[in-house]
Amino acid sequence: MYIVTTQQMQAAEKAADASGLSYDQMMENAGRSIARCIERSFDLEVARVLVLVGPGNNGGDGLVIARYLDQAGLTVAVYVWKRNTDNDLNWGRLDSTGVERIIADTPSAPVALAQWLAESTIIVDALLGTGVSRPIEGGLADLLDQTKATVSMRRGNVNISELTEPARPASEHDNGPVLVAVDVPSGLNSDTGSVDPHTLTADLTVTLAAVKRGHILPPGPDVIGRLVVGDIEITPDCYPSDVTLEMATAAKVTRMLPSRPVNANKGTFGTALIVAGSIDYTGAAILCGQAALRAGTGLVTLAVPKIIHPIAAAAVREATYCPLAHNDGFVAPTSVPAVQKKSSKANALLIGPGLGHNDSTAIFLTDLLALPDSLPPLILDADALNILAQEREWWRQLPPDGVLTPHPGEMARLMGVTTQEVQADRLTIAVEMAAKWQQIVLLKGAYTIVAAPHGRTMVLPFANPALAKAGSGDVLAGTIVSLRAQGLPPFEAAVAGAYLHGLAGECVRKTIGATSASSGDLVACLPEATRQLTHH
Incomplete structure (x- = not known):
């Protein structure tokens, strides 16, 4: 699944048209695909759908x-804004349907629009598509603001049953309409991710043929809701x-995962050595070790400051240990030979989670x-990265093809540079x-973005607040070192590890909810994430 710019998408459509797939047929396919997605996604027993229709494709x-x-x-109903319907084939096809047609700038339009906004269960935003970068103003700004205000008011309404029976099914509540965007929410720049102040935030965005860069670049993810690609x-x-x-998919990641031969032993699946933890961050080492085991490596060795060894050993009983010399609870330079000795028997080495940053x-x-x-092959995370960042040309200290896992x-x-500069152009x-x-x-x-030195780049399809918890990165790092120890190349280990981590996060969100989720819950859901992929 590709991720494209507006120009690249236009080139693909032009090539498709030249090969025999006409623009009219692409539009028919797009509308049918989005309609089917709506039918699959929502309770339609009492659905009233308002489609806001703009002037373009x-x-x-x-x-x-x-x-x-x-x-x-x-x-x-369709509410048509600034569209010339003369000789419009798809407008004419509505003649034989029961679709109510409301044309903006006609005397009856304001009342009809207000009534449909007040009563719709689904509102489809088909006003502006990709390639629109100018500010929204005038009548379109008024239309979007009116829609936002009505939706906000309806979602703010509370009846007594919601106060006394909050666990009742959502279908029995009037929580306002769901908003579905066609390709991109109107006001989202499909190339940069910038968002116009009048943008209508979607609950579901059905993008067509390929993901657009604006979907994944901040602040785009904040306004697209759930993202689905329509064929x-x-x-x-x-x-x-x-x-x-490319966007990472379950099928691609499944092909990356290591095989599990029936005649295997623990040595078949490698040894992951993890240097992590300190007196302040004992849990980081524990989460890394637990995740590495759940992700399938045959043996995990935790190299931790000796002072936290009993705590870690009680929490991760299946691991072996390398207690390290320490200074006031932080790993000491004198422990390098011990780590070097363990490294000779390891297939991958993770350094950094919870290590602490001091002399x-x-x-x-x-x-x-x-x-x-x-x-062995390196994965560097957290404090290992913070320590390196203090050195000039720090990357020259590293052997090539390691895996670095920074947050912004x-x-x-x-x-x-600043975090804002990173977020402004992440890709x-x-x-x-x-x-x-x-x-x-x-x-x-x-x-999440995974980029290789030769230019190959994949984006993970997950945007989940359940992952925004302390320790989440430790689980990710442990998952990646596990896959690297099992023999995956570095790029594949990073992509597959991030996908398993994201899939586990989706499992947590569905079963526990994003608010109450903890990183320990992520570890607990890794087996289910692995099962889903291996049975894909």
Whole structure:
């Protein structure tokens, strides 16, 4: 599944048209695909659907959606804004349907619009599509603001049953309409992710053929809701050669996962060595170890300061241990030989989670990285990255093709810029820094990015507040080192680890909810995430 710019998508559509898939047929496919997605996603027993139709191709998609939903037996209206309906094939096709047609700037339109906004259960935003970058103003701004105000008012209404029976099914409450965006919410820049103040935030966005960059670049994820890709039958060969950015899918990740032969032993699945934890962050080492075991490695060795060894050993009983010398609870430089000895038997080495950032840990890391020929493949996370960021040209200390897992703040420190600068252009930064540093860069956040030095880049399809908890990164790092120890190449280990982590987060959100989720719940859901992928 590709991630494209507006220009790349237009080139793909042009190539598809030249190969025999007409623009009219693509519009028909788009409308049908979105209508079917709506039918699958929502309770339609009492559905009333209002489709807001704009002047361009996005509006044409909206007319097709209305026709298919009418055929499905729903009560449907279209509100047409600034659209020339003369010789509009899809407008004419509504003649034989029960779709109510409301044309803006007619005397009856304001009352009809207000009534439909007040009574609709689903509102479809087909006003503006991709490629629109100018500010929203005038009548369109008024229309979007009126819609937002009505939806907000309806969602704010509370009846007595909701106070006394909060657990009643949502279908029995009037929590206002759900908002569905066609391709992009009107006001979202499909290339940059910038959001106009008048943008109508969607609950569901059905994008067509490919994910658009604006869906995954901040603040775009805040306004698209759940993202689904609708098929309009454009084949992969229609995309231009400069389309290299991909969205990770279950099918792709399943093919990456290591095999599990029936005659295996623990050595078959590798040894993961994890240097983590301190007197302040004991839990980081525990979460890493638990995640590594759940992700399938045959043996996990936790190298932790001796003072926290009993705590970690009680929590992760299946691991072996390498208690390290420490200074006031933080790993000491004198422990480098012990780690080096354990490294000789490990297939992958994770350094950093909960390590702490002080003189003791900084000297330890510098001395350890001075022995690159004796170290297994590296994964560096958390405080290992913060320590490196203090050094000029720190990446020259690292052997190539390691995995770096920064969050935006850590990425900013590694680059010597602000977090805001990182977030403003996450894709470009991840790709450029992977090439410069000759490392796999996994830039965390909503729609995590994994970039390789040679340019291959994948984006993870997860944006989940359940993952925004202390320890979540430790679970991710433990999952990645586990897969690396099992023999996956670094890029594949990073992508597959992030996908398992994200899938576990979805499991947590569905069973516990995003608010009450903890990182321990993520570990507990890793087996289910793995099961879903291996049975995909």
